Amino acid sequence: MWNIITSALGLVTGALSNYLEYKVRKTEAKREATIKQIEKSAEADAQTLNNHKDSWKDEYITLVVTLPWVLTFIIALAFPGYLPAITNAWEVINTIVPAWFSNLFTALSLAIVGARMFEKYLFRSR
Secondary structure, eight states: OHHHHHHHHHHHHHHHHHHHHHHHHHHHHHHHHHHHHHHHHHHHHHHHHHHHTTOOHHHHHHHHHHHHHHHHHHHHHHOGGGHHHHHHHHHHHHHHSHHHHHHHHHHHHHHHHOHHHHHHHHTTTO
16 A cells, blocks of 8 residues: 555656656746847847948938928027928928828938837837
């Protein structure tokens, strides 16, 4: 009788030991996968920074696209008499090119802030 109980206990403890070992391996695999993903992301960020360190292309595009807003603001503050003309000019722009100019400004703003950061916080739950 005692042999049956010890054998049963041995089977239960062996199964429990195997289960716990499986859980530990699974957790370690998840941790290693997360570490590899973080390292891969860091390498991609470093490569992007390295590729853009001598590039003025982004700054030039930013300047060209944002210049109308900046100049409008400066002129409206410096010369309040021109405000009706500025308002009329923006109304014309809104009727002629609303979609592509607004989309370009939005895309540029996202690129400046960082699309990766936007994606990280927007899709955090996934």
